[in-house]
Amino acid sequence: MGRYLAIRIGRAALTIVLVVTFAFIVLRLSGDPALMILGPEAPPEVLAAFRKAWGLDDPIWAQYFDYFGAIAKGELGRSMRDGRPAIELVLERIPATLALTLPAFFFKVALGIPAGIYAALHRGSGIDRAVMMTAVAGFTVPSFVLALLLVLVFAVQLGWLPSGGQDSWRHAILPITTLSLGGAAVLARFTRSAMLEVLGQPYIRTASAKGVPWRKVVTSHALPNAAIPTVTILGFMVGTLIAGAVVVESVFAWPGVGRLLVVAVANRDLAVVQCILLLVAMTMVTSNLIVDFLYGFLDPRLRTKGAHA
Amino acid sequence: MRPPLVEVSAISRSYAMRSGMFGRATAVHAVDGVSLTIAKGETLGLVGESGSGKSTTGRIVLGLEPPDSGDVRFEGRPMAAPGTAAWRAQRARMQMIFQDPLGALDRRLPVAVQIREPLDIHGLGTPAEREDRVRELLRAVELTPAHGARYPGALSGGQRQRVVLARALATKPDFLVCDEPVSALDVSIQAQVVNLLCDLQAQLSLTLLFISHDLRVVRQISNVVAVMYLGRIVEIGSADDLFARPEHPYTQALVSASPAPGRRSAGRIVLSGDPPNPAARPNGCAFHPRCPRAVPRCASEVPALLAVGGNRQVACHLVTGAETRDAA
Amino acid sequence: MTQLIAIAGLSVAFSGVPVLRGVDLALQKGEALGLVGESGSGKSVTWLAALGLLPRHAQVAGSVRLDGREILGAPSAELDHVRGGRIAMIFQDPASALNPVLTIRKQLCEALALHRDLSGEAVKAEARRLLDLVGIPDAARRLSAYPHEFSGGQVQRVMIAMALAGNPDLLIADEPTTALDATIQAQILELLSLVRREMGMAMVLISHDLGVVAENCDRVAVMYAGRIVEAAPSNQLFADPVHPYAQGLIGALPPLDGPRRRLTAIPGTVPDPAHMPSGCAYAPRCALAGESCGLAAPTLAPIADDRSVACVRAEASRRAVLGMAAE
Numbered sequence: 001m002g003r004y005l006a007i008r009i010g011r012a013a014l015t016i017v018l019v020v021t022f023a024f025i026v027l028r029l030s031g032d033p034a035l036m037i038l039g040p041e042a043p044p045e046v047l048a049a050f051r052k053a054w055g056l057d058d059p060i061w062a063q064y065f066d067y068f069g070a071i072a073k074g075e076l077g078r079s080m081r082d083g084r085p086a087i088e089l090v091l092e093r094i095p096a097t098l099a100l101t102l103p104a105f106f107f108k109v110a111l112g113i114p115a116g117i118y119a120a121l122h123r124g125s126g127i128d129r130a131v132m133m134t135a136v137a138g139f140t141v142p143s144f145v146l147a148l149l150l151v152l153v154f155a156v157q158l159g160w161l162p163s164g165g166q167d168s169w170r171h172a173i174l175p176i177t178t179l180s181l182g183g184a185a186v187l188a189r190f191t192r193s194a195m196l197e198v199l200g201q202p203y204i205r206t207a208s209a210k211g212v213p214w215r216k217v218v219t220s221h222a223l224p225n226a227a228i229p230t231v232t233i234l235g236f237m238v239g240t241l242i243a244g245a246v247v248v249e250s251v252f253a254w255p256g257v258g259r260l261l262v263v264a265v266a267n268r269d270l271a272v273v274q275c276i277l278l279l280v281a282m283t284m285v286t287s288n289l290i291v292d293f294l295y296g297f298l299d300p301r302l303r304t305k306g307a308h309a
Numbered sequence: 310m311r312p313p314l315v316e317v318s319a320i321s322r323s324y325a326m327r328s329g330m331f332g333r334a335t336a337v338h339a340v341d342g343v344s345l346t347i348a349k350g351e352t353l354g355l356v357g358e359s360g361s362g363k364s365t366t367g368r369i370v371l372g373l374e375p376p377d378s379g380d381v382r383f384e385g386r387p388m389a390a391p392g393t394a395a396w397r398a399q400r401a402r403m404q405m406i407f408q409d410p411l412g413a414l415d416r417r418l419p420v421a422v423q424i425r426e427p428l429d430i431h432g433l434g435t436p437a438e439r440e441d442r443v444r445e446l447l448r449a450v451e452l453t454p455a456h457g458a459r460y461p462g463a464l465s466g467g468q469r470q471r472v473v474l475a476r477a478l479a480t481k482p483d484f485l486v487c488d489e490p491v492s493a494l495d496v497s498i499q500a501q502v503v504n505l506l507c508d509l510q511a512q513l514s515l516t517l518l519f520i521s522h523d524l525r526v527v528r529q530i531s532n533v534v535a536v537m538y539l540g541r542i543v544e545i546g547s548a549d550d551l552f553a554r555p556e557h558p559y560t561q562a563l564v565s566a567s568p569a570p571g572r573r574s575a576g577r578i579v580l581s582g583d584p585p586n587p588a589a590r591p592n593g594c595a596f597h598p599r600c601p602r603a604v605p606r607c608a609s610e611v612p613a614l615l616a617v618g619g620n621r622q623v624a625c626h627l628v629t630g631a632e633t634r635d636a637a
Numbered sequence: 638m639t640q641l642i643a644i645a646g647l648s649v650a651f652s653g654v655p656v657l658r659g660v661d662l663a664l665q666k667g668e669a670l671g672l673v674g675e676s677g678s679g680k681s682v683t684w685l686a687a688l689g690l691l692p693r694h695a696q697v698a699g700s701v702r703l704d705g706r707e708i709l710g711a712p713s714a715e716l717d718h719v720r721g722g723r724i725a726m727i728f729q730d731p732a733s734a735l736n737p738v739l740t741i742r743k744q745l746c747e748a749l750a751l752h753r754d755l756s757g758e759a760v761k762a763e764a765r766r767l768l769d770l771v772g773i774p775d776a777a778r779r780l781s782a783y784p785h786e787f788s789g790g791q792v793q794r795v796m797i798a799m800a801l802a803g804n805p806d807l808l809i810a811d812e813p814t815t816a817l818d819a820t821i822q823a824q825i826l827e828l829l830s831l832v833r834r835e836m837g838m839a840m841v842l843i844s845h846d847l848g849v850v851a852e853n854c855d856r857v858a859v860m861y862a863g864r865i866v867e868a869a870p871s872n873q874l875f876a877d878p879v880h881p882y883a884q885g886l887i888g889a890l891p892p893l894d895g896p897r898r899r900l901t902a903i904p905g906t907v908p909d910p911a912h913m914p915s916g917c918a919y920a921p922r923c924a925l926a927g928e929s930c931g932l933a934a935p936t937l938a939p940i941a942d943d944r945s946v947a948c949v950r951a952e953a954s955r956r957a958v959l960g961m962a963a964e
Binding site: 358359465467468495496497498499500501503504507522524525526528529549552553562563564565566567568569577578579580581583584599 | 675676788789790791818819820821822823824826827845846847848849851852853885886888889890891892893894897899900901902903904906907
């Protein structure tokens with residue numbers, strides 16, 4: 001198990017380095033930040049001074065190593081816009097994002113997993129078909145379409161809820177609903193197929209054949225096995241807690257990390273973008289690590305190594 | 310005795326296997342010093358349980374896998390280097406059929422097309438001749454042209470195995486390796502395919518290496534039978550004689566374990582212990598931990614495969630006369 | 638001997654396609670019955686249907702009486718008591734028949750808790766005793782192991798221990814040794830006959846292997862295309878099969894000793910359940926088939942003490958023989 005974890009952690013670190021490198025290259029290649037921020041009319045000497053101040057006139061590999069050196073020291077750079085440390089800008093937006101994504105995560109799980117289990121247990125029934133149709137609709141409709149649809153119905157037509165902003169808890173309802181529905185659909189479909197797969201296994205028949213009541217067959221034989229694949233998708237969802245709301249935050253003008261990212265990209269505010277990407281990569285990688293650890297916990301086949309000789 | 314077509318001398322093959330996900334790699338000796346000769350037009354049966362190395366032996370004999378040491382000679386000549394023209398010519402003369410015909414066939418092509426494929430690959434005959442040959446092959450395996458137009462999914466298990474057989478015969482091979490060809494089939498269908506194999510062998514004077522765990526089927530089809538245990542041949546002899554008078558304690562147990570209608574299980578030899586694990590090969594005679602007659606020497610010294618009269622060879626200290634020395 | 642279980646007119650269809658077409662079968666207390674037939678003949682389905690273990694969409698009809706009490710379609714609480722408690726079942730592929738994420742102890746104790754009046758330490762002690770009984774060495778330690786830590790033969794032993802947990806009167810062994818090597822098969826069969834003797838348990842041994850059934854059962858029923866075509870004491874069936882299909886099966890088995898003979902293969906294949914021939918399902922493959930065979934499916938009729946066969950032609954010839962003997 002120790003070696004298993006060491007390999008996973010090494011791989012996680014490598015993933016972060018690759019993500020950051022990729023972001024660095026793409027951003028440097030996609031346009032000159034000096035021009036973007038100061039505008040095309042800025043005098044050449046101002047541009048040159050700006051570039052010198054931010055180290056943009058160094059060779060790209062030098063910038064790359066400086067950047068990594070800084071990260072290693074915990075310095076994530078300053079925003080080119082207002083000169084504040086990028087990390088500060090990002091951190092102050094996190095609570096707003098979590099205010100959407102955490103409740104949404106809760107609703108996804110609370111809705112999606114039971115719906116998937118129920119559909120699997122009543123395969124072919126009317127409810128199964130209804131759940132699956134909703135689920136297919138839920139994850140084929142892009143979140144911005146769903147968001148706009150909800151705005152149209154509940155804000156414009158009915159006028160029950162505000163269409164954007166962050167003034168009260170009522171403003172959070174539509175964004176949370178948008179996020180929850182899509183995620184719940186994915187989870188329901190995934191849970192259903194995991195459950196169906198498990199229910200078709202011979203050990204389920206064995207359990208029934210030894211007289212275990214069906215309810216207990218489901219809870220103590222089927223669910224622990226179906227949990228193994230479901231944990232994968234849950235881990236992915238945990239990974240998107242920080243940056244999974246980019247589209248929704250933009251549609252609902254919610255001042256979270258996602259919106260900050262959109263604005264920073266548009267402005268070529270490299271330090272902020274890189275800081276967010278680093279954060280996203282770290283949450284993703286951490287959640288993957290947790291998933292790997294949970295696998296070991298849920299599946300004894302990964303825990304013990306080839307004990308039968 | 311007829312001249313040998315295939316001569317296998319002292320082939321060995323080991324794999325690195327990890328125990329568990331990140332365990333240390335250990336060498337698994339799948340095949341360990343196996344020598345065989347198969348006479349032209351004869352069938353050699355290779356029996357053994359899982360992990361005995363019989364399938365690996367088949368793959369090495371066919372050149373699908375190189376041996377770590379030892380060599381295989383076909384008509385007295387060593388196997389050509391893979392990929393060369395000589396190798397391709399040699400390969401067209403030797404074919405293999407496996408247990409699972411559905412896995413060996415492409416579900417998206419009619420079976421006649423798949424039977425023709427080797428002819429296309431080796432460029433044999435004109436297109437019209439190839440079509441004729443496909444019809445002839447279908448007839449040879451007792452299928453109709455109508456069967457040829459079907460997809461593998463629309464055929465039964467026995468019919469699929471016939472298709473695989475027809476395809477293997479397309480290039481008119483001299484040598485056929487059959488790895489558990491009837492194990493997945495029901496008894497009545499198994500008999501059809503076994504009869505067919507016997508007939509085709511006689512008609513085409515094929516030489517067969519027939520690998521199976523089923524003693525009955527092996528006896529039915531083989532002239533000579535070799536019994537493998539953990540990568541080694543423990544006994545070899547003519548089929549009828551070997552099963553009637555097995556000498557090696559393992560062969561005796563195998564024969565005794567094969568249930569027969571009309572015989573109650575009285576007096577059966579039931580071996581204790583787990584099936585053999587190639588990753589943890591016991592010292593000395595690999596069979597000694599499960600052998601009801603093992604003596605101390607068996608745990609330390611590997612018995613050599615020695616002739617014991619007739620054309621029988623046995624690898625057992627107790628049989629090859631060594632037990633007298635042990636007792637002294 | 639008293640009758641333990643009686644199946645009458647049992648039929649099963651999956652979405653309208655019949656796979657079991659009227660099976661009659663009875664088992665005495667302590668008897669060992671073999672059920673042979675090729676894949677798709679319905680030998681497993683018979684018992685899965687009897688125990689209510691088929692998927693919900695299966696249409697099941699007929700009657701299954703355990704000690705005279707109807708259990709087909711009984712409420713699930715009653716069935717849960719029968720399953721594992723009165724009738725236990727073991728399956729072909731032992732490795733996938735045990736739950737991979739639960740320890741052996743959990744799975745064994747679950748069965749014990751359901752069917753035996755034991756608690757706490759007594760359950761654990763009994764679990765250890767059962768593992769000992771089926772020949773798992775170092776039982777106390779092995780209880781906390783998971784299924785993947787056992788070899789194929791050992792997992793089948795664990796399955797047998799689990800089946801014995803409820804002290805059943807009947808064990809259904811569905812191809813228990815098909816996935817195992819020959820020497821391990823011999824071990825498992827020996828173990829089965831040992832526990833059967835020790836516990837006075839009846840057994841149904843389902844197998845495609847005539848030899849396995851012949852050696853381990855008192856009586857054998859041969860199934861073909863969802864029906865029983867012949868039932869007889871094993872020694873009689875193998876020495877003198879009456880139904881042409883039973884004759885064919887025995888002729889198709891290569892002998893292990895004596896002179897080699899050409900196998901008498903049965904031509905053709907098992908009929909597709911969705912397109913059953915009218916009359917006797919075996920007629921299209923039968924060398925003896927006459928015109929009458931295509932008219933109506935023959936019923937299983939007694940031809941001698943404890944022997945019955947479902948064949949128009951065999952019936953006629955047998956009755957003639959019996960009639961002459963009686964005069």
